[in-house]
Amino acid sequence: LGSKIVPLKCCGKVREMxxxxxxxxxxxxxxxxxxxxxxxxxxxxxxxxxxLHGLVxxxxxxxxxxxxxxxxxxxAPFALLPMAFPESHWNLxxxxxxxxxxxxxxxxxxxxxxxxxxxxxxxxDAFTSGLLDIHSxxxxxxxxxxxxxxxxxxxxxxxxxxxxxxxxxxxxxxxxFPGLGCRVSELHRVYRVSFATEFTVVKSNIGTCxxxxxxxxxxxxxxxGLDPRRIPGNTSVDKFAEALAKAWTEYNRPRxxxxxxxxxxxxxxxxxxxxxxxxxxxxxxxxQSKVAKKLSVVYFRAGYxxxxxxxxxxxxARLLMEQSSAVKCPSISYHLAxxxxxxxxxAKPNMLERFLxxxxxxxxxxxxxxxxxxLEDSDIIKKAIERPELxxxxxxxxxxxxNFYGDDVRTNLVRLQKEGTQEDxxxxxxxxxxxxxxxxxxxxxxxxxxxxAISELGVYGAYLRNKEKVIVNEQCGYLMRTxxxxxxxxxxxxxxxxxxxxxxE
Ligand code: ADP
Ligand code: MG
Ligand code: MG
Numbered sequence: 106l107g108s109k110i111v112p113l114k115c116c117g118k119v120r121e122m123x124x125x126x127x128x129x130x131x132x133x134x135x136x137x138x139x140x141x142x143x144x145x146x147x148x149x150x151x152x153x154x155x156x157l158h159g160l161v162x163x164x165x166x167x168x169x170x171x172x173x174x175x176x177x178x179x180x181a182p183f184a185l186l187p188m189a190f191p192e193s194h195w196n197l198x199x200x201x202x203x204x205x206x207x208x209x210x211x212x213x214x215x216x217x218x219x220x221x222x223x224x225x226x227x228x229x230d231a232f233t234s235g236l237l238d239i240h241s242x243x244x245x246x247x248x249x250x251x252x253x254x255x256x257x258x259x260x261x262x263x264x265x266x267x268x269x270x271x272x273x274x275x276x277x278x279x280x281x282f283p284g285l286g287c288r289v290s291e292l293h294r295v296y297r298v299s300f301a302t303e304f305t306v307v308k309s310n311i312g313t314c315x316x317x318x319x320x321x322x323x324x325x326x327x328x329x330g331l332d333p334r335r336i337p338g339n340t341s342v343d344k345f346a347e348a349l350a351k352a353w354t355e356y357n358r359p360r361x362x363x364x365x366x367x368x369x370x371x372x373x374x375x376x377x378x379x380x381x382x383x384x385x386x387x388x389x390x391x392x393q394s395k396v397a398k399k400l401s402v403v404y405f406r407a408g409y410x411x412x413x414x415x416x417x418x419x420x421x422a423r424l425l426m427e428q429s430s431a432v433k434c435p436s437i438s439y440h441l442a443x444x445x446x447x448x449x450x451x452a453k454p455n456m457l458e459r460f461l462x463x464x465x466x467x468x469x470x471x472x473x474x475x476x477x478x479x480l481e482d483s484d485i486i487k488k489a490i491e492r493p494e495l496x497x498x499x500x501x502x503x504x505x506x507x508n509f510y511g512d513d514v515r516t517n518l519v520r521l522q523k524e525g526t527q528e529d530x531x532x533x534x535x536x537x538x539x540x541x542x543x544x545x546x547x548x549x550x551x552x553x554x555x556x557x558a559i560s561e562l563g564v565y566g567a568y569l570r571n572k573e574k575v576i577v578n579e580q581c582g583y584l585m586r587t588x589x590x591x592x593x594x595x596x597x598x599x600x601x602x603x604x605x606x607x608x609x610e
Contacts, residue, residue, distance in 0.1 A: 144546065147185060148553045151292060155180035159379065160288040160604075163372030171370035174378065181285050182603035184587045185546035185553065187293060188560045190263070194270040198261055198564045201473060202580030204466045205259050206568035209277055211460035212447065213253070213438035216244045218459070222450045223441070225530030226501060232411040233444065233501045233531075239424050240437045248427075254352040254402065254434040255568040256280055256345050257443070258584065261473065262561050265541040271475040273538070273561060277435050277443030278409045278503065282604065283341035283565060284379025286584040289604040290339035341565045341582030346383035348567035348577050352432045353388070353401045355571045361401035361431075368407040377406050400431040409440075409503040445499045449477040449533040476536030480521070480529035489534055490518050497535045497593075510537070510593040542590045547603045557590045560605060 155161065160181050163170030167177025212218065219240060227234045258280035260273040353363055363384065367377060403426050407413045414420050427437050441447065450456060452474040457467045478485040489496045493514035500507050509517050514534075521529045540559040547554045563584035569577040588594075588602035 144185070144553065148546075148548055151183070151185060151548065152180055152551060154292050155183070155288075158288060158291065159375060160285060160292055161375050162285075163374060165372060171372045171374065174374060178375075179550060180548075181289070182547065182549040183289050183292065184558070184603050184605035185548055188543055188545065188558075188585065188587055188605055190560070190562065190585075194261075194263055195562070197270055197469070197473075198259070198562055198583075199580045201469050202259060202564050202566040203568075203578045204461070204470055205275060206255055206257060206566045206578050208451070208457070208460055208470065209255055209257065209275070209439060209442045210253060210568060210570065212442040212451070213436065215460070216240070216438065218450075219438060219441045219447070220244070223444070223446055225527055226446055228530065229526070229528045230501055230531045232414070233446075235414065235420055236437060236441055239420075239427050240441055242424065243427060243437060246428075250433070250436050250438075251572050252352060252355050252432045253436065253439075253568070253570045254348065254432050255439055255566070256283075256348060256404075256434055257566045257568070258563045259566065260561055260563045262538040262540045262559070264475075264538045266539065270473060270562075271536075271538050272448075272473040273475075274445065274448060275443055276503065276563075277439045279406045280563075280565065281373060281406070282376055282563075282584045283345045283582070284376040284383075285373075285604060286563075287339045287342045287582065288379070339582045341584070342379050342383050344567055344579070344581030345380055345565065346387060348569055348581075349380075349384055349402060349404060349434070350388040351569055351576055352434070355569070355576065356401035356432055358399060358401055361399040363402045363404065364400050364431075366403060366405045366407050366426075368413060371406075400429065402432045402434065403429075404434045411502075444501050445533050445535075446479075446501055449479060449535075452477040475538060478534045480518075480532055480534060482534075485534055486518055486522070490515050493518075495537050497537050499533050499535060500531050505594050508594065545587060547587065547589065549603060554589075558587045559590045560585055560587045561602075 156178075160183065161178040162181045164177040164179040170177030220237065223233060223237055227237050255277060257275060257277050259275045261270050262273055263269070264271050349363060353361070365377065365381060367374070371377070408423060414423070423437075426433060433439075435443070457470060461467050461470075480486060489498075494511050496514050498509040498514045498517060517532075540561075542557045542559055545556065545558040547556055547558065563586070565581040565583065567577050567579060567581045569575075585605040586602040587605040592602075594602075
């Protein structure tokens with residue numbers, strides 16, 4: 106109404122693609138043939154949709170955007186078009202989710218295994234040491250967690266050369282983006298209907314996507330020829346809300362609250378608010394910003410990084426929560442079971458047999474394990490110094506931006522060898538996975554970049570058990586993240602990646 110519409114700039118022309126050494130994956134669409142004007146129109150519509158439907162994060166250029174909701178919002182970075190993903194690998198990732206849930210639960214019960222795997226790490230890593238201390242205290246008092254709630258996300262990359270779906274890591278604390286991941290699914294689902302030329306219904310493990318907005322078909326014509334029905338529906342936010350609510354029900358104190366522990370400044374707060382909103386909409390419990398007398402469930406969206414514990418007070422608070430009878434998501438033992446060191450220990454031959462009985466399950470999980478090594482293995486150190494580009498060096502940290510790649514792997518390994526301290530125990534080495542590279546449109550801060558990208562699939566899993574009764578054990582939707590292939594790290598919140606969906610091949 107008289108206001109000026111500022112034309113959007115698509116950087117396809119500005120930011121030319123880098124030359125890639127790796128073979129490019131055959132794109133789903135004729136990437137170069139897409140009309141520039143059409144792309145700009147699609148970007149514009151997607152940005153409007155994101156703003157109207159809460160696909161938003163705090164804008165880092167606005168000081169209070171991480172503290173005050175409704176202040177300084179910007180759309181979450183997203184991919185304009187879906188990446189291709191083979192259905193068989195997708196099915197595998199869904200199938201193993203409940204097995205991984207069970208594995209984490211079993212591992213968490215084995216206090217000795219957790220303590221024995223980490224003593225060297227404990228000496229050199231104050232943060233992991235803090236977690237282990239709380240864990241030891243719980244072992245000393247023989248603390249029993251009867252109601253056990255896990256909200257996990259297992260992340261994978263599809264190795265191009267071997268065609269193996271390999272696990273990057275399993276997050277047992279603060280698995281993020283169940284909320285915004287669903288929003289981006291919705292964006293693509295509604296939006297990409299407009300690209301369809303034909304419909305075939307594909308039932309995925311996760312759900313079938315219905316083209317509710319059929320009229321959008323006429324939006325952009327049949328220029329792209331993607332079948333939106335091959336984009337699976339996403340349920341992560343509802344399933345996580347349901348699992349939290351069921352944990353509250355099991356706790357069986359109607360006046361007790363669910364508490365969400367968050368960072369004092371969180372630009373990804375809307376992802377959390379989506380989940381809390383789903384919880385409030387469906388269930389009759391109280392949510393208050395003040396800590397009440399009685400808690401039923403403590404859900405951590407903080408506490409995974411050393412910066413979350415600036416003083417002893419935060420450590421004492423974590424201990425207090427662990428000592429309480431409330432359901433912790435995660436408990437200290439679930440948290441430790443998700444560390445990279447434990448991931449590496451579990452990948453050792455015959456280790457899974459210690460926790461799981463079913464041979465088929467064991468073999469399915471083993472197939473997902475990439476090469477993982479402790480730095481006590483001198484042969485592998487030698488190899489990694491010679492060919493650092495084939496490895497990733499990881500500390501016991503979460504949240505992205507902590508790993509070493511390429512020359513930094515060599516430099517750090519050589520440094521550790523020279524120093525001869527035990528600091529090597531703070532790290533693990535992992536085989537570097539090389540997914541296929543595809544051309545894509547990445548939209549960040551209102552600007553569309555045309556670039557080469559790789560994808561990482563995350564599958565959410567929820568587990569709830571009360572004593573011997575398993576109440577929930579299921580996969581709960583997914584998260585697709587796409588990042589520029591020249592970037593090493595892949596965190597959306599850390600600024601390396603965008604949210605995506607994929608289309609089954
Ligand atoms: P964090 O807990 O900090 O998310 P990750 O293990 O997920 O740690 O590593 C962060 C990112 O680094 C991943 O999202 C992925 O993009 C990249 N990455 C991690 N491990 C590998 C690997 N083995 N091969 C290739 N990329 C990796
Ligand atoms: Mg992680
Ligand atoms: Mg990760």
